[in-house]
Amino acid sequence: MKLTGGQVVARALKEYGVEYVAGVPGHGIWSLFDAFLQEGSEIPFIQVMHEQSAVHMADGYFRASGKIMACSTSVGPGATNTIIGLATAYTDSTSLFYVSGSPQTYMHGHGTMQEIERQQDNAFPRITEQVTKRAWQATSVSTLPSIMHRAFNEMLTGRPGPVHVEVPMNIQVEADEVTIHPLEKRLPTGIAHPDPAAIKAAVEVLLTAKRPVIVAGGGAITANASAELTALAEKLGAAVSITWNGKGAIAEDNDLFIGAVGQTGTTCGNEITASADVVISVGCRFTDWSASSYAKGVSFSFPPGRLIHIDLDPREIGKTYPTEVGIVSDAKIALQYILAALEDDKAAALRDGNAAFLAEVKQAKADWRAKVEPRETSTETPFTSQRPLVALRKVLPRDGIVVAGSGNTQGAVKQSFPVYEPRTHLTSGSFSPMGWAVPAAMGAKLACPDKKVVAIVGDGDFMMSLPEMGTAVMNGINVVFLVLNNQGYMSIRGGMRKFMGRHIASEFNHHAGNGEPYSADIAATARAFGLQAWRVEKDDDLEPTLEAALNTDGPTLVEVIVSRDAAGPFATGWWDFPSPAYYEKEQEAYAEMRAKEQML
Numbered sequence: 001m002k003l004t005g006g007q008v009v010a011r012a013l014k015e016y017g018v019e020y021v022a023g024v025p026g027h028g029i030w031s032l033f034d035a036f037l038q039e040g041s042e043i044p045f046i047q048v049m050h051e052q053s054a055v056h057m058a059d060g061y062f063r064a065s066g067k068i069m070a071c072s073t074s075v076g077p078g079a080t081n082t083i084i085g086l087a088t089a090y091t092d093s094t095s096l097f098y099v100s101g102s103p104q105t106y107m108h109g110h111g112t113m114q115e116i117e118r119q120q121d122n123a124f125p126r127i128t129e130q131v132t133k134r135a136w137q138a139t140s141v142s143t144l145p146s147i148m149h150r151a152f153n154e155m156l157t158g159r160p161g162p163v164h165v166e167v168p169m170n171i172q173v174e175a176d177e178v179t180i181h182p183l184e185k186r187l188p189t190g191i192a193h194p195d196p197a198a199i200k201a202a203v204e205v206l207l208t209a210k211r212p213v214i215v216a217g218g219g220a221i222t223a224n225a226s227a228e229l230t231a232l233a234e235k236l237g238a239a240v241s242i243t244w245n246g247k248g249a250i251a252e253d254n255d256l257f258i259g260a261v262g263q264t265g266t267t268c269g270n271e272i273t274a275s276a277d278v279v280i281s282v283g284c285r286f287t288d289w290s291a292s293s294y295a296k297g298v299s300f301s302f303p304p305g306r307l308i309h310i311d312l313d314p315r316e317i318g319k320t321y322p323t324e325v326g327i328v329s330d331a332k333i334a335l336q337y338i339l340a341a342l343e344d345d346k347a348a349a350l351r352d353g354n355a356a357f358l359a360e361v362k363q364a365k366a367d368w369r370a371k372v373e374p375r376e377t378s379t380e381t382p383f384t385s386q387r388p389l390v391a392l393r394k395v396l397p398r399d400g401i402v403v404a405g406s407g408n409t410q411g412a413v414k415q416s417f418p419v420y421e422p423r424t425h426l427t428s429g430s431f432s433p434m435g436w437a438v439p440a441a442m443g444a445k446l447a448c449p450d451k452k453v454v455a456i457v458g459d460g461d462f463m464m465s466l467p468e469m470g471t472a473v474m475n476g477i478n479v480v481f482l483v484l485n486n487q488g489y490m491s492i493r494g495g496m497r498k499f500m501g502r503h504i505a506s507e508f509n510h511h512a513g514n515g516e517p518y519s520a521d522i523a524a525t526a527r528a529f530g531l532q533a534w535r536v537e538k539d540d541d542l543e544p545t546l547e548a549a550l551n552t553d554g555p556t557l558v559e560v561i562v563s564r565d566a567a568g569p570f571a572t573g574w575w576d577f578p579s580p581a582y583y584e585k586e587q588e589a590y591a592e593m594r595a596k597e598q599m600l
Helices: 005-015 032-038 053-067 083-091 124-131 142-154 171-172 196-206 218-222 226-236 267-274 331-341 343-352 354-377 386-395 407-414 439-449 459-463 468-475 490-500 522-529 538-552 586-592
Strands: 002-004 021-023 044-049 070-073 097-102 133-138 163-168 175-177 213-218 239-242 257-260 277-284 306-311 327-328 401-402 425-427 453-458 479-486 532-536 556-561
Touching: 002 142, 005 032, 005 142, 005 163, 005 171, 005 277, 021 196, 032 171, 032 490, 044 468, 053 070, 053 083, 053 425, 053 439, 070 226, 083 124, 097 124, 097 142, 097 171, 124 133, 124 163, 133 142, 133 401, 142 163, 142 175, 163 171, 196 277, 196 306, 196 327, 196 331, 213 226, 213 267, 218 226, 218 331, 226 239, 226 331, 226 343, 239 267, 239 343, 239 354, 257 267, 257 354, 257 407, 267 354, 277 331, 306 331, 354 386, 354 407, 386 407, 386 538, 401 439, 407 425, 407 453, 407 490, 425 439, 439 453, 439 468, 459 479, 468 522, 479 522, 479 538, 490 586, 522 532, 522 556, 532 538, 538 556
Parallel strands: 021 044, 021 070, 070 097, 097 163, 133 163, 213 239, 213 277, 239 257, 277 306, 306 327, 401 425, 401 453, 453 479, 479 556, 532 556
Antiparallel strands: 002 175
C-alpha cells in the first residue's frame, strides 16, 4: 500500500489492537492526527486538557486491562509535558505507546518549531530515552513499519514499559509503498520459564520454613499470578504482605493476608514480614517505601531471613538484598512450577507444624484492627481520611476499581480500603506524581467500561488535573471523583512537622490576611464543568451520596471535608528523611534509625 507516515502509524495501531488514542493537537502533529480519520485506520481520539494527562490515561488503561493504549502530542512544550507521565509508567513498569511530532528533518538544528537543539539537533528524544523502555526517531516513511512492530515487541515482552516514536512533520505527510507487518509474526511465542534447578532449590528452602511470608509486588499483578500466589500461600500456610502496586494480588479477606510492608504499611505487615525466616518475593523490587529505607528489622531482616526472589528482570535480583535463590521468570509460571514441585504431604506437614506462627499472624492482624478501627469508624467532622473509604467500600461492588492518588490519600487507601481482585487497585507506587489518578481513572474506565471506577484524591492532587473534568464530560467517561479536601498538602505538612518540628507552604491559607484555611468550592467547580457533584460534611450523608454518585449516568464528583490533623495513614515503618543540622532533637531520633539501614 502507498501510505503516508501518519497513515502507517495509525493503521499499525489499529491493526495491533489499539482502541483509543489520547492527546492534544498541535502544528507538529496534526497531519498524523488526520490519519485517525482515514478509512482503515480510524481510532477514537480522546482530547485531553493537558498532555501529561494523556500519558496518565494510557497508563491507567494498561494497569486495568494489560492492553496497550496510545497517546500523542505535538512538538516542543506539548511534547515535554509528557515527561512526568512517561517517567511514572517507566518506574512502575507499565506499557503505553507515545508518538510525537518533530520539526521537518531538513530543518533540524535551526531552532525551528520549538526545537531543542543547543547541544544536539532535535534533542527531545534524548530526554525520553531516560524515561522509556526504547525511543525511536523515524527518518523515512519506509522505516516506520519496522519501528512500529519493534515498539510493540518492546511493550509486550519482558518487563513492561512505555515507548516513544517520533515522526517528523515531513515524514508524517510523505507517502511510500509499505507493508504493515502482522504483529503475530513479530512476537516470540510463550513467556519466560524458570530454570528447573532454581525451582528445586526454592522448594528445598521453603520446606525448611517455620515463618514463611510471600511479598507480592506489582509484578504479581502484571503477570496475572494472583491465583497461583494465593494457592501457594494456602498450601504452605504462608502469610502474604504486599507493596503498593501488589495490592490486589490476594483477596484481603483471606486469613493469610497481613497488609502492606513499608513506611505506611500495617503493623502486622511489617512485624510478621520482618520476622520471617523465609521470604518469597514475587515481582517486588524493594523500594525504600516498601522496605522502610532498608532499616533492618523494620520491614525485612536479611539475614537471618532468607530470600527467594522471583522477577522477570534479572537486574532486580540481588540489587538490594542477597538472595538464597534468584528465579528469573514470569511470576505466574514460576509459581506454577513451585506448586507442582511442592509435594502435598510435605507442604501439609510444614503448614501443620507452623500452627503457632499462624496463630501469631491472627493476633497481629487483630492488634492492627484495634489500632486503625477508631479512625475508620469515627463520625467526627471534619472526617478522618479513613472514614470515607469505609463508606465507599460498603457501596462499591467487589470488582469495582479504585485509583488512588498520591500523598496521605494513597497511604490511607493502602491501609484502610480492602480490595479483593487483581487490577482493582491502581496507584503510582514509584514516581507517585500528583495529577496522575484523575486521568488514570478515566483510562481504567475506558479499558473496563462495565466496571465502576472511582478516583480517590486529595484536594492538592486533584487541583493538578482539575481541567480533565471537561475531558470526562465531553467524552462521557463515567468515573466517580472522590476528593478528600483537607485544604493543603497534608502529607508534606506531616513530614515537615515530624522531621523539623514546623512546616512551610504545605497548607492552603489566606497568607496575606488572617491565616484562615483556603479552599475552592470543588463541588461547585465540578458542576461548572458539567458534572453532578456533592459536598459532604455530615456522617449520615457519606454512604447515600457515594451510592448516588456510583449510580449516576455520567461522571460525578463527591467532595468530602476531611481533617488536617487526622488526615493521613499511620506511619508504621521507617522512611529516611534527614533533618537539618540545627534540629538537634530530630537529629538524635534520625541517627538511631539511620544506623539500622542496610543495603547489602
